[in-house]
Amino acid sequence: MASQNRPLSPHLQIYKPQITSFLSITHRMTGLFLAFGAVLLASWVISATYGPEAFENAQSLLGSWFGKLILLGLTFSLYFHLANGIRHLGWDFGLGFDLTKVQATGIAVLIFAVVLTVLTWFAGYAIVGGY
């Protein structure tokens, strides 16, 4: 059995923040948040089987300012996780491993996620018509 008192690595308190490590942990955190989003998506669909009243409740909950804040976070998380996931698939093929490329694709992923999030919400308000 492994000893419980061994030092942990990397030592976060002395670890210099870098775009690579920042995006790596962001990939995990967006993944965790998206798992919550999966439960939310499931609940949304399930609510419709309980009839119109339950579904309208779910809709107004998601449409409240707090619901929209969660959905905005989920939109960004999805685009980030999706783009960074493609970055990971590239690495699986052995592509883009040198440091300059890793940093460039990392910044591209961030820009992609922010731009697509803004576009999606802009399109959403334009198509559906917000308040």
Added chain:
Amino acid sequence: MDMRTPLGRVRGLGSTNDGVKHWWMQRLTGMALIPLTLWFVYSAVQMSEASHAEFTVWVGTQGNPVLLILLIICMFHHGQLGLQVVVEDYIPSESTKMTLLIAIKFAAIVFGTSAVFAVLRLTVGSS
């Protein structure tokens, strides 16, 4: 005397006991989720103000129920694989780790099955 080979002794002692399949299924579901989630975002935007009747019509339209079910399956499968890695990485206690892993796998199956069943109830034989 131990008659087993060194390879036989170490097999199954890794963190997941099942590394290659885990890795491969994570890639497969991840690739499937690229078009599925983009389709869902596009649909969800249009459903953001939908009534129950409009939503039910949308769920039953053409390929939508199949895409929804595929999305639900891939999403929960991918999600529980990812959560498993996070738990294995950050939870050193063997008993806590096992408890969390069992809870995650059960929750993914329960939510996923319930959601798929919901899609079927909203489409199959509904009038």
